[in-house]
Structure formats: structure tokens, C-alpha cells
Amino acid sequence: MARTMTGAEMVLKALADQGVEHVFGYPGGAVLPIYDEMFQQDQVQHILVRQEGGAVHAAEGYARSTGKVGVVLVTSGPGATNAVTGLTDALMDSIPLVCITGQVPTHLIGNDAFQECDTVGITRPCTKHNWLIKDVNDIGRVMHEAFYVARSGRPGPVVVDIPKDVQFATGNYVGPANIQHKTYRPKLKPDQPAIREAVEMIAGAKKPIFYTGGGVINAGPKASKLLRELARLTGYPVTSTLMGLGAFPASDKQWLGMLGMHGTYEANLAMHDCDVMVCIGARFDDRITGRLDAFSPGSKKIHIDIDPSSINKNVRVDLPIVGDVAYVLEDLLRVWKSKAPQIDKPALKSWWKEIDGWRAKKSLSYKNSDSVIMPQYAVERLYELTKDRDPYITTEVGQHQMWAAQFFHFDDPNRWMTSGGLGTMGYGLPAAIGAQLAHPDSLVVDIAGDASILMNIQEASTAVQYRLPVKVFILNNQYMGMVRQWQQLLHGNRLSESYTEALPDFVKLAEAYGWKGMYCDNPADLDDAIKEMIDTPEPVIFDCRVANLANCFPMIPSGKAHNEMLLGADISDEDVGKAIGKEGKVLV
Amino acid sequence: MAQAQKQSHYPSQLKEEAEVQRTLSVIVDNEPGVLARVIGLFSGRGYNIDSLTVTETEHEAHISRITIMTTGTPMVIEQIKHQLERLVPVHRVHDLTLEGEPLERELALIKVQGRGEKRIEALRMAEIYRANVIDASTEHFVFEMTGRAREIEQFIVIMSELGMIEMARTGIAAIARGKADV
Ligand SMILES: Cc1ncc(C[n+]2csc(CCOP(=O)(O)OP(=O)(O)O)c2C)c(N)n1
Numbered sequence: 001m002a003r004t005m006t007g008a009e010m011v012l013k014a015l016a017d018q019g020v021e022h023v024f025g026y027p028g029g030a031v032l033p034i035y036d037e038m039f040q041q042d043q044v045q046h047i048l049v050r051q052e053g054g055a056v057h058a059a060e061g062y063a064r065s066t067g068k069v070g071v072v073l074v075t076s077g078p079g080a081t082n083a084v085t086g087l088t089d090a091l092m093d094s095i096p097l098v099c100i101t102g103q104v105p106t107h108l109i110g111n112d113a114f115q116e117c118d119t120v121g122i123t124r125p126c127t128k129h130n131w132l133i134k135d136v137n138d139i140g141r142v143m144h145e146a147f148y149v150a151r152s153g154r155p156g157p158v159v160v161d162i163p164k165d166v167q168f169a170t171g172n173y174v175g176p177a178n179i180q181h182k183t184y185r186p187k188l189k190p191d192q193p194a195i196r197e198a199v200e201m202i203a204g205a206k207k208p209i210f211y212t213g214g215g216v217i218n219a220g221p222k223a224s225k226l227l228r229e230l231a232r233l234t235g236y237p238v239t240s241t242l243m244g245l246g247a248f249p250a251s252d253k254q255w256l257g258m259l260g261m262h263g264t265y266e267a268n269l270a271m272h273d274c275d276v277m278v279c280i281g282a283r284f285d286d287r288i289t290g291r292l293d294a295f296s297p298g299s300k301k302i303h304i305d306i307d308p309s310s311i312n313k314n315v316r317v318d319l320p321i322v323g324d325v326a327y328v329l330e331d332l333l334r335v336w337k338s339k340a341p342q343i344d345k346p347a348l349k350s351w352w353k354e355i356d357g358w359r360a361k362k363s364l365s366y367k368n369s370d371s372v373i374m375p376q377y378a379v380e381r382l383y384e385l386t387k388d389r390d391p392y393i394t395t396e397v398g399q400h401q402m403w404a405a406q407f408f409h410f411d412d413p414n415r416w417m418t419s420g421g422l423g424t425m426g427y428g429l430p431a432a433i434g435a436q437l438a439h440p441d442s443l444v445v446d447i448a449g450d451a452s453i454l455m456n457i458q459e460a461s462t463a464v465q466y467r468l469p470v471k472v473f474i475l476n477n478q479y480m481g482m483v484r485q486w487q488q489l490l491h492g493n494r495l496s497e498s499y500t501e502a503l504p505d506f507v508k509l510a511e512a513y514g515w516k517g518m519y520c521d522n523p524a525d526l527d528d529a530i531k532e533m534i535d536t537p538e539p540v541i542f543d544c545r546v547a548n549l550a551n552c553f554p555m556i557p558s559g560k561a562h563n564e565m566l567l568g569a570d571i572s573d574e575d576v577g578k579a580i581g582k583e584g585k586v587l588v
Numbered sequence: 589m590a591q592a593q594k595q596s597h598y599p600s601q602l603k604e605e606a607e608v609q610r611t612l613s614v615i616v617d618n619e620p621g622v623l624a625r626v627i628g629l630f631s632g633r634g635y636n637i638d639s640l641t642v643t644e645t646e647h648e649a650h651i652s653r654i655t656i657m658t659t660g661t662p663m664v665i666e667q668i669k670h671q672l673e674r675l676v677p678v679h680r681v682h683d684l685t686l687e688g689e690p691l692e693r694e695l696a697l698i699k700v701q702g703r704g705e706k707r708i709e710a711l712r713m714a715e716i717y718r719a720n721v722i723d724a725s726t727e728h729f730v731f732e733m734t735g736r737a738r739e740i741e742q743f744i745v746i747m748s749e750l751g752m753i754e755m756a757r758t759g760i761a762a763i764a765r766g767k768a769d770v
């Protein structure tokens with residue numbers, strides 16, 4: 001059933017038909033007709049950000065904390081180019097977004113018109129797909145296809161570019177019911193022979209490990225539940241990438257902690273020494289594998305992924321299974337239960353004994369202090385004092401991000417939002433705003449760094465406008481700590497430009513935006529200060545002054561394998577200096 | 589450097605496997621920008637394009653066929669196929685080389701200038717290679733030749749000694765042998 005309306009009306013109608021409640025955006029000349037329609041309806045609420053980059057990250061936080069598609073609306077030219085970082089971020093981390101961009105009128109495209117840019121050209125490599133709509137009658141179809149493509153298969157961002165004259169034109173609107181995409185049909189259900197083979201391999205393992213990732217979270221809460229069931233049935237150890245934290249409960253005794261460059265000793269060693277690795281919704285990223293030719297040399301590998309191009313990209317696997325994690329785990333469990341295979345209990349017992357030996361290293365331990373707040377301690381206390389409130393945590397990028405991943409523990413999916421693939425500083429505050437909007441009564445904390453927070457600090461103003469009480473907990477070490485750490489490790493401790501000379505007074509900065517500002521530099525006061533922060537109904541910037549030169553350990557140094565980790569506990573500066581050979585230095 | 593590459597946290601392409609050449613047939617929706625997506629994928633991910641041809645093959649259905657010849661290790665070729673299949677307007681990808689020895693043909697237009705002996709020799713060679721004359725004056729020929737890329741290469745080497753001043757090549761069109769369609 002087609003209905004006549006203007007292009008701009010169709011955009012709003014399509015959003016409403018898709019059940020969209022919130023759009024993050026920023027107006028401008030080329031989207032004014034859409035903004036005019038926005039003004040005249042009340043189904044979709046518009047959240048006015050302060051920079052388009054903030055809109056995209058906010059939509060990411062919204063999407064990741066709800067499982068819904070995040071929606072962004074920006075103008076042509078600079079509006080679209082400002083969105084590019086966020087789109088790339090969402091592509092790398094598989095986050096479903098629909099970004100609507102205004103475009104100059106059709107007859108001016110290609111003329112270097114005011115605020116014209118080749119939006120589909122610029123965003124082609126950083127979206128899953130994009131469209132330039134030249135005929136108003138296509139708006140309904142394209143909008144619904146856009147939502148379908150963004151959320152189906154491996155999720156990702158899409159861009160719909162709409163010239164201003166097309167927004168003004170009238171035509172026929174097509175509703176979502178009539179849309180069937182011509183070509184895009186991702187494979188969700190796995191091949192059954194592969195499932196049976198997987199069950200055999202898993203059951204026959206002597207040193208198994210489940211290596212899980214963001215794909216488990218993207219497959220929905222059911223996938224996390226099934227993962228827990230599989231773990232319980234087998235009794236096998238579970239580790240996860242940065243993106244997958246929360247899919248398996250950190251409080252479970254089968255949990256080994258995060259793996260990878262800053263992962264735990266036990267997780268990385270178990271990956272290295274296992275005989276059967278079951279990769280579930282992860283992609284053998286280089287932060288995970290370290291040196292490729294030394295990556296888990298003795299194991300048979302099963303790889304479950306919805307995206308066939310993720311399989312055999314970095315690491316050759318023995319058994320690929322293409323499908324949605326939830327479907328695959330469901331089938332796997334069904335076959336497992338009907339076959340009831342015998343697992344090698346004595347082997348598993350001695351595998352756990354080996355793992356417990358690695359655990360005993362306590363690779364996350366650090367030297368605490370009475371006089372200065374250690375950043376690890378700050379995150380530990382934040383966790384202990386907030387864990388009962390089921391908080392949503394976002395981060396910026398740097399050491400604080402890794403400490404958050406190591407010391408904040410997640411028992412449920414969709415609670416942890418961080419920029420993994422792209423590593424975008426400035427992600428955390430807008431993402432927290434998006435998460436808070438979706439969960440107005442929950443505690444949302446951005447664990448931030450002093451440098452990162454300045455990259456999108458303007459969004460503090462957005463939080464005030466929509467009364468979003470987000471908490472920004474800055475681990476303020478006065479350095480771009482992660483950069484400084486690498487300079488110490490790799491560049492003779494020459495701290496080139498990694499010290500921020502003139503940091504703002506964060507308390508006053510908070511107050512300038514209408515937030516509460518807090519400060520703490522004494523370990524003895526920290527608990528009370530954190531409690532005060534979480535009990536504050538307004539947004540808070542908490543300037544937590546931490547040890548300036550702390551390093552993030554454990555760490556697999558450049559050029560080393562998983563079993564050559566650097567541990568923090570008793571490492572001297574000299575050891576740090578020697579840890580990376582000359583060859584590693586050239587190439588990081 | 590190669591040794592050091594292996595030491596990096598950024599894994600180097602493990603080049604133990606030999607490179608192979610493959611001819612891929614990519615069936616796509618003929619929508620604006622589809623070729624840019626395919627080419628952008630190759631340049632963005634550092635894959636090789638040895639030859640590329642494209643044209644609409646089913647007008648009613650707006651379907652085009654892109655024929656790509658590419659070289660890479662088997663692992664990279666697998667990646668290329670999966671990455672192509674991931675593009676939204678791509679219907680399917682066929683590895684014609686893998687599916688059997690495909691028929692591959694290319695068209696070349698070759699302009700040769702000259703008089704006397706060389707001119708006669710050029711015409712004689714064109715006959716041997718079954719190239720047609722499609723334009724001529726007392727001082728030039730334009731030959732049209734269709735064939736396997738290797739034959740065209742040979743013909744070009746010969747013609748370059750006989751006064752070739754210009755040429756245009758289409759790139760390879762390929763199709764599988766046998767009665768089945770793709
Ligand atoms: C947009 C962007 N620019 C540069 C970088 C490189 N980078 C990674 S971590 C980092 C330092 C972050 O400093 P801070 O936010 O203070 O965090 P810390 O490491 O001190 O905890 C930089 C510059 C990045 N990840 N993102």
C-alpha cells in the first residue's frame with residue numbers, strides 16, 4: 001500500500017515504522033526539510049549532540065547497550081565528514097547504525113556546491129553499504145533496506161544520502177512489509193555435518209578452550225545464555241576478547257579473564273597450549289594472536305562466525321562453521337545432548353591443574369600504595385562500589401581502557417562498551433550518553449583518560465540538555481599513558497609529545513557545563529568519593545588523580561609469543577627496557 | 589626486514605604458499621557505484637587486479653558481470669572471494685579457474701604505421717594470428733584481434749617491431765565450459 005507524501009515525511013515515517021525512538025543528530029542546510037518534519041511529529045525523539053562525531057558514538061552506545069539499530073541524522077559536507085570516524089568505528093566493531101545524511105540538490109551534485117562532498121564515495125569503505133537516493137519514490141524502500149542491512153548478518157553501519165530536492169519532492173511511500181532485499185541474505189544456520197564434527201572435536205579434547213568475542217554479544221542475549229550452557233556442560237575454560245566481555249560471567253570459576261596483548265597470563269597461556277580451540281564470534285585479531293607463527297601452534301581450531309571473510313583470514317582453522325552464534329550454539333547443544341559424548345575427565349582435570357598453576361601467578365597484581373591512588377586500585381574500587389547496581393560501562397582509549405577491561409568485571413552482555421577495533425579516543429562520553437538515554441535509570445560510567453576525554457568533551461552539554469546523569473571517571477595520569485608506556489618500552493623513554501602540558505581544571509570544566517565536578521588524590525578518600533559520585537543525581541566528572549607513570553601489565557611485548565608475556569608485579573624499568581628486541585622496535 | 593616483519597605485532601602476510609592466478613566471475617546488481625565498491629575493495633585491501641572487465645549482461649534484471657583476473661596465495665584468493673560476496677549488491681562469485689578450465693578471450697585493437705617491407709610483413713603476421721584489418725590507409729593498418737591473452741601478447745611483441753604505435757585492449761571475458769550456466 002503506497003501513500004503519497006514528501007521525501008522528508010517519508011524519512012520520519014520510515015523511522016517510525018522501524019520502531020525508532022531516538023535519533024542522534026545535528027541540523028544544517030541540506031537536512032532542513034527532515035528537521036522540519038521532525039519538529040511536527042512526536043514519535044521519534046531527536047537528541048541534539050554538539051558535534052556529529054558525538055552523534056555517531058552516542059548511537060553506537062545506544063545500539064550496543066540495547067541490541068537495537070542506532071540512528072544518526074546529519075547534514076551534508078562537514079556534517080557527513082564529521083561522522084566518518086564513528087562510522088569506521090562501528091564498522092570495525094560490527095555495530096548496527098543507520099546514518100542519514102543530507103546532500104546538496106541533485107542538479108548541483110558534482111558542482112562543488114556549498115557544503116557538498118561525495119558522501120557515498122567517502123563512506124563507501126567505512127560502511128557496510130550506502131545509498132544515494134535520487135528518486136523520492138525510492139526513499140521508503142531504501143530506508144527499510146538500510147535497517148535490514150545494518151542489523152542482519154554481521155551488523156554494521158550504513159549511510160543513506162538524500163539530496164535536499166528529493167526531501168522536498170512528493171512521491172509514494174513504501175512500508176517495511178513489502179521490502180525483500182534482492183541480494184543480501186546472510187547465512188544464519190550452520191551446516192549440520194560441521195556441527196557433528198565440532199561436537200566430536202570438542203568432546204575429544206584434552207586441553208580445550210573457548211575463545212569468545214563480540215559476535216556472541218551481537219547474536220543477542222540468547223547466544224550468551226547458550227554459551228553459558230555449553231561451558232557448564234563441558235566444564236571447559238572460557239576466555240574472551242575485549243569486545244566479548246560480559247557474554248560469559250566474570251564471576252564464574254571457568255572464566256580465565258580477557259586474552260590478548262593485555263590479557264591474563266592464564267588466558268594467553270591456555271590459548272598457547274590448548275589442543276582444541278573453539279573460537280566463537282571472534283576474529284583472530286592481531287591484538288589477540290601476537291606473533292602469528294607462534295600462535296597456539298599445537299591446537300586444532302574451530303571457528304564459528306557469521307562472516308565467512310573472517311574465517312581463514314589471519315589464522316588457518318581446521319573446522320569453519322558459518323552461521324549466527326546463537327543458531328550454531330543451539331545446534332551444537334542439541335547434538336551434544338543427544339549424543340551425550342564422554343569427555344576425557346582425567347585430562348580435563350590435569351588441564352585445569354595446569355591452568356590453576358598459571359592463575360597462581362596472579363598476573364593482574366600490582367603494587368598498591370597508601371600515598372597515591374594506583375589506577376588499577378581506582379577501577380577495583382569503582383567496581384566493588386557499583387557492581388550491585390548493574391552498571392553500564394564505557395571507556396575511552398588508552399591504559400585506562402585496559403585497566404577497566406582487566407579490573408571491572410561483567411556478568412552480563414551489553415554492559416560494556418568500548419572502541420575495540422578502531423581504538424577511537426573520544427568514544428566513551430558520547431557512548432555513555434547513548435547508553436544512558438536507553439537506560440535512564442541505570443548507572444552509566446565512562447572510565448576515561450585525561451587526554452581522551454577532551455576529544456569529545458563538548459558532549460557534556462548534550463548530557464545536561466537531556467538530563468542524562470552520566471558519570472565520567474577520569475583516571476588522570478597527566479599523560480597519554482598508553483603512548484608514554486610504548487615510548488618507554490620502545491623508544492628509549494623519550495616522551496615525545498605524550499605529556500599534556502596544560503590540562504584543564506576538570507572540576508571547573510564540569511561546573512562550566514553544569515555538571516558536578518569532583519576531585520580525589522588520596523587513596524583513603526577514594527571510597528567515599530566514589531560513593532558520593534554514584535549517589536549524585538546529576539552528571540559528574542570525577543577527576544581521579546592516579547600514579548602518573550604506572551604501566552599496564554601483563555603485556556605481550558612486540559614480537560613475542562603468548563608464552564613470552566611481561567608480568568607487572570616485579571618488573572623493573574630495566575626489564576621493561578630490555579623486553580623488546582631491536583627487531584620488534586623497528587616495527588610496532 | 590622480512591625477518592623483523594615476523595616479529596611485529598602486526599602479522600606479515602605469511603608467504604609460504606605460492607601465488608596462483610584466478611579468474612573470477614562476479615555477478616552483481618547493476619546499480620550506481622557497484623564497480624567502485626569492487627575496485628575499492630581490491631585497492632583498500634591490497635589485492636591485485638591483473639585484468640578487469642564489466643558490462644551489463646541481463647538488461648531486464650539489471651545484472652552485470654564483472655570478470656576479474658587476480659593473483660594471490662590461495663588464502664588471499666579465498667579472502668577475495670569472501671570479501672566480494674560480502675558486498676551487498678553482489679549476487680554471487682564464481683571461481684572459474686577452480687571450477688574448471690574456463691574459456692578466456694580478450695580483444696585487442698592495434699594500430700601499425702609504416703610503408704614497404706614492414707607493412708607487408710605486418711599484414712602477413714596478422715593473417716597468421718587471424719587478426720582482421722578494420723581500418724587502413726597507404727600508411728597504416730588497424731588490426732582487430734580476439735584470442736587468449738598470451739596470443740595477443742605474442743602478436744603485440746611482433747607488431748611492436750613492425751611499427752605499432754598504439755593499442756587498446758579490453759581485458760579478459762571468461763565463461764565456464766560445458767552446458768551449465770553459473
Ligand atoms: C583519535 C585517536 N588519536 C590518537 C590515538 C592514539 N592513542 C592511543 S592511546 C592514546 C593516549 C590516551 O591518553 P589518555 O586518554 O590520557 O589515556 P591513558 O592511556 O593515559 O589512560 C593515544 C594518543 C587514538 N587511539 N585515537
Ligand SMILES: [Mg+2]
Pocket residue numbers: 398449450451475476477478479480481
Ligand atoms: Mg592519561
